[in-house]
Amino acid sequence: MKMAFTECDDAGILPADHWAAQLELSVDKNLSDSDKESTISLYPSIFKYRTIHGRTYHPETTDAQYWAANDKAQRESMDLNHHCFTLGLGGKLYVAPLEQDTCRTALDIGAGTGIWAIDFAEEFKGAVVVATDITPVSPSYVPPNLTFEIEDCNKEWVFPDDHFDYIHVRWMIGSISDWERLFRRAYSHMRPGGWLETHEASAFVESDDGTVPETSALGQWGKIFAEGGRKVGMTFSVYEDDIQRKGMEAAGFTDIEVKEFKMPIGSWPDDPKMKEQGTFTQAALEQDVEGYILFITNALGWTRKQVLTWIKTLKREMRSKKHHAYYRQRIVIGRKPEA
Numbered sequence: 001m002k003m004a005f006t007e008c009d010d011a012g013i014l015p016a017d018h019w020a021a022q023l024e025l026s027v028d029k030n031l032s033d034s035d036k037e038s039t040i041s042l043y044p045s046i047f048k049y050r051t052i053h054g055r056t057y058h059p060e061t062t063d064a065q066y067w068a069a070n071d072k073a074q075r076e077s078m079d080l081n082h083h084c085f086t087l088g089l090g091g092k093l094y095v096a097p098l099e100q101d102t103c104r105t106a107l108d109i110g111a112g113t114g115i116w117a118i119d120f121a122e123e124f125k126g127a128v129v130v131a132t133d134i135t136p137v138s139p140s141y142v143p144p145n146l147t148f149e150i151e152d153c154n155k156e157w158v159f160p161d162d163h164f165d166y167i168h169v170r171w172m173i174g175s176i177s178d179w180e181r182l183f184r185r186a187y188s189h190m191r192p193g194g195w196l197e198t199h200e201a202s203a204f205v206e207s208d209d210g211t212v213p214e215t216s217a218l219g220q221w222g223k224i225f226a227e228g229g230r231k232v233g234m235t236f237s238v239y240e241d242d243i244q245r246k247g248m249e250a251a252g253f254t255d256i257e258v259k260e261f262k263m264p265i266g267s268w269p270d271d272p273k274m275k276e277q278g279t280f281t282q283a284a285l286e287q288d289v290e291g292y293i294l295f296i297t298n299a300l301g302w303t304r305k306q307v308l309t310w311i312k313t314l315k316r317e318m319r320s321k322k323h324h325a326y327y328r329q330r331i332v333i334g335r336k337p338e339a
């Protein structure tokens with residue numbers, strides 16, 4: 001039976017055609033010819049990277065499954081996100097109580113563009129820093145104490161046991177097949193007394209005043225990721241299920257501390273600091289919403305045209321300042337006990 005335009009499915013997701021109806025864009029004159037291509041499923045590419053509708057994803061050489069694009073547009077968005085996160089920490093890169101003379105070996109898991117690892121290696125010049133990812137990175141400048149390695153963190157780690165003084169894991173939502181196993185590995189490869197620090201976000205966009213209803217494009221974001229993640233077999237409920245704290249406790253970490261943040265989306269907050277954060281969060285999203293959403297909506301069977309129409313609504317909502325949107329972010333740190 002065909003659903004009415006405003007009727008959600010069992011997962012709470014509005015039908016993909018809803019957004020065209022809402023925007024009265026059943027024929028969108030602004031879409032280019034390539035945008036009008038009919039949808040196709042994720043298919044193996046003859047190129048180095050997997051591709052979906054012209055966007056590139058992680059290399060074919062790994063069986064890892066990562067949901068965001070890895071091309072220039074997405075890398076620029078990741079760098080803007082890095083700025084948002086450090087703004088949220090008052091310019092700091094970490095919250096663990098690290099000291100220059102005891103932090104000699106550090107690992108950044110899923111380093112993305114490497115921007116965090118580069119800044120960290122610059123700050124901790126006496127430390128040997130390793131940054132891993134499934135996609136190769138080629139920053140124009142790499143400090144001499146930093147190396148990048150291609151590693152799938154869901155597989156056995158190649159590093160020695162009892163080795164790292166600090167392990168940093170940021171925004172790996174939707175990328176980890178077994179979080180507790182990841183934390184157990186971090187524990188094994190960490191020197192006694194070393195710190196693990198994880199930063200993860202909720203996929204759900206909320207408001208405190210009802211200005212982000214579930215049926216808005218912003219309000220649908222989390223539902224789309226929850227359902228798309230279920231389809232591709234990766235969880236996006238790291239925040240909701242309190243996976244960081246529970247997994248770190250189960251792995252044996254102690255001295256666990258939890259910090260909660262609300263990250264505004266858009267320039268709607270009155271508070272100047274929050275306004276700045278929200279402006280950059282919006283900029284990061286606007287830079288490449290498509291690169292975040294295409295893989296997941298592809299798994300849900302949306303056409304590219306449907307995705308672009310939804311994105312248009314999302315951008316309109318973010319720019320309007322009427323939607324007082326934010327997402328939640330949680331930082332959890334824990335220590336491997338001294339032997």
Ligand SMILES: C[S@@+](CC[C@H](N)C(=O)[O-])C[C@H]1O[C@@H](n2cnc3c(N)ncnc32)[C@H](O)[C@@H]1O
Nearest residue numbers: 064066110111112133134152153154170171175
């Ligand atoms: C959202 S980005 C976060 C990047 C970086 N941690 C940051 O906060 O700026 C997630 C990164 O994890 C990488 N990734 C995904 N699955 C991975 C895996 N199984 N092993 C290692 N890296 C992975 C992706 O390629 C991507 O660069």
